[in-house]
Amino acid sequence: MYSQEQCPPAVSEERMGTTGRPGVPQDGKAWSQNHGCKAGGIFGEPFKTDMMNGKRLFRVFLVFLCGCCVAGCRSTTLEQNENGVIGYREYELLVASEQVPGLVWSCGMNIRADVYAVKMEDTREWEAFGHSIGGFEYESGYEYRIRISESDYLDYTMATPAWTEYDLLEILSKEKKNSDGLPEHFIPEWFSE
Structure with missing residues (x-):
């Protein structure tokens, strides 16, 4: 077992199993679970699957897109208000x-x-x-x-x-x-x- 300080980074060649996904070796258990690490991944949480990270990325993209749309509408309105x-x-x-x-x-x-x-x-x-x-x-x-x-x-x-x-x-x-x-x-x- 590793201490918290000895846990390797979230993705390493050693952790890449035959499944081709980080943290999931051939037996299906995450490397961090097999070696007693409490936290893994970039967010300090147990390692999330690729699908969860994809959903998070999609949500961030949607928020960004909505923000751009609102900002675009606002600037157009301001231009029309200036001269009418x-x-x-x-x-x-x-x-x-x-x-x-x-x-x-x-x-x-x-x-x-x-x-x-x-x-x-x-x-x-x-x-x-x-x-x-x-x-x-x-x-x-x-x-x-x-x-x-x-x-x-x-x-x-x-x-x-x-x-x-x-x-x-x-x-x-x-x-x-x-x-x-x-x-x-x-x-x-x-x-x-």
């Missing part, structure tokens, strides 16, 4: 020389207001544009060709786009004229009923 923009685009508008009566959506209901009559880059018909454009100082009697940006912001409490901001990027042209083909209004029939 979830959608962005730029485009050109032709703004008519007069504003036209239309509807503006505000506080959950439609409100009558004068809106810009605009033509998008690839349309021929005038459309209502009932949003304010940051940095754009409109003068009646002038037809404008402008380039604007549209930024959508996320409401984190509802996980939906909460508001959209429009900003002037550039005035491409400003011409004193009366715009042709303007409708009398952009108010749909259902609103009057």
